[in-house]
Amino acid sequence: MTPDAIARYDLRVPRYTSYPTAPHFTPEVNAGTYAGWLSALPETTTVSLYVHIPFCAELCLYCGCHTTVARTYNPIASYVEYLLQEIALIKKQLSKRLNISHIHWGGGTPTIVLSDDMARIMQALADTFNFKDEAEIAIEIDPRTVTRDQVEALAKAGFNRASLGVQDFNPQVQKTINRIQSFEETQQVVTWLREFNISGINLDLMYGLPHQTVEGVISSVRKALELEPDRLALFGYAHVPWMKKHQNLIPESSLPGATDRVSQMQAAEETITKGGYVTVGIDHYAKPTDPMAVQQKEGKLHRNFQGYTTDTATALIGFGTSAIGFLPQGYVQNASSTVVYRDAIKEGNLATARGIAISQDDIQRRSIIERLMCDFEIDIDAFTKANGLPANSYDDELERLHPLVTDGIVVMDGRYIQVTAGARPLVRLVCAVFDRYFQSKQGQYSKAL
Structure with missing residues (x-):
């Protein structure tokens, strides 16, 4: 792409992880609507589940997720109880025990939940749904905070895929985005995951972060490739300080311009593909034998709120604050405020705040x-x-x-x-x-x- 084309086409457009996209959801779709849609799900429906944990030990300044910093475990412990209540509420609405093909835990930092509490949530889901033998059960991990005992507990709970946030290994970039994370501690977590047979390993990288350069991005990618993940994701940093106030702490003068961002993206992709990975969509890469690469080659790849996916489920049920789900009739989203979510669940109501019926x-x-x-x-x-x-x-x-x-x-x-x-x-x-x-x-x- 020429600099002129970059300048003209660096416009704001949806990521298209859904259609219609989330800004078009309205309160007209509410808890009553969602309850009706759930009860109408056919018995043959295969469902995916999403569990959102809106807590982190500290706030990364680049973050665009719905999360808050938890200084003690008390709010997390309370949130676990609300999740269990929400699962029970969903169970009441389902007239059948549906089959599950995928489960994804996101956040925030899902591994901030203690292993015993995580096991309770997984058991509640198992009591509500049928897990297929080949179900993919994935979790997002912050390598700075997870321990070997936690990884062992994840394996016992049935997790078989993990996505590790890396972003960038450059110390200056890490300091500016408030995420100090060494290569060695990332490598250690990968070693633990493989030790306990959590064999599906994804690494998440970013370009367009403050102080990033083409040379720095290439260096970070090469280090990531040393860990031999099955998949890599390469996301462009979205600077939206009017929506995420903490991003105002990132000096705009430190951010690369559109041309530099494109150069970083292209250099990262070239390095990844030379490393033996194939490009999947616009921001994912996989080993040629990985199911994601195979599905794209066959024209069977899909896209949902987690990005590109091999999941073929026709419905998604989300649990927790801000969680989005989709059913044949449309999309639903829980309240983004943990307080509003909590109050709805405490009153015995689904926490649906908005959504959209689809034509x-x-x-x-x-x-x-x-x-x-x-x-x-x-x-x-x-x-x-x-x-x-x-x-x-x-x-x-x-x-x-x-x-x-x-x-x-x-x-x-x-x-x-x-x-x-x-x-x-x-x-x-x-x-x-x-x-x-x-x-x-x-x-x-x-x-x-």
Whole structure:
């Protein structure tokens, strides 16, 4: 990409981990709505679960998650009880015992929960759902705080995949973002995970952080590759201090510009792929034999709130503050405030604060966007025929793609669309053309690059 193209296309667009995206959720979808949707789930539905732990030992300044610093275990212990109550409330709404294909614990720092409490939550989930033998049970880990005993407990609780936050190994970058984490302590946790047969290991890296340089990013990537993870994720730092006030503590003068960000991203990707990994989507990398790489090659990759995924479940149930779920009828999100979440659960109510019911048009556009995000191409003629749509469906959207064709972002052959290899980081701009909600909320999204 040329500097001119970068300047023109470094726009704010959704990450498209859902469609419609979360800024369009409204309070019109509430706890009563969610209860009805849950009770209507067919017995054959395969479900994924998400558990959100909104606590950390300290706050990383780059963070965009719903989390708070817990100085003692008391608020965490109380939160565990509310999670158990929420699981019981969900169980009452389900008329069947549904099968589970994936569980993901996120945060915050999920491993801030004591092992005994984590085991209680996992048992409550096991008492409510059927875990498939091949279910992936994943957790996000802060390598600075986890112990060998905790890793052993994770294995006993059934976890088989772990995502370790790395971000960057450069001391100056780490100091600025308030996340001091050595390579050695990260390596130690990886060793423990493999010792206890938690064999699926992901590492999360970032570019666009304060004081990052191309050379520094390459150095961090090379160190990460020494750990031989199955997958790596490379995310661009989203500087949104108007939404996350703590980001105001990061000097804007220390942040790389759009051209530097792109250079960092490209250098990181080149280093990763030379290391034997294949590119999956716009920000994931995997060993060629990893299921994620295989699914992308077969055109079967999916995308949800955790990003790219091999999960094929048709419903997601979220637990905890801010947790998002989706069901055939639409999306739901719990209250983002732990206090509001707590009060709802204490009163015996689901904590649903907002959501959106989806139409058939939403479902079809979601499919188009997901294929673009995963495959970087779609045949609109084949899609409309397969869905019984009029032949002229999406003519307006195809017309709006012409400037992207002129600029070499997209090539079109009739109604077949393909994002060019060098412009794949801009695929979200192509998706936005098919997003009928996009224009009204542009200021709430992160930059495309």
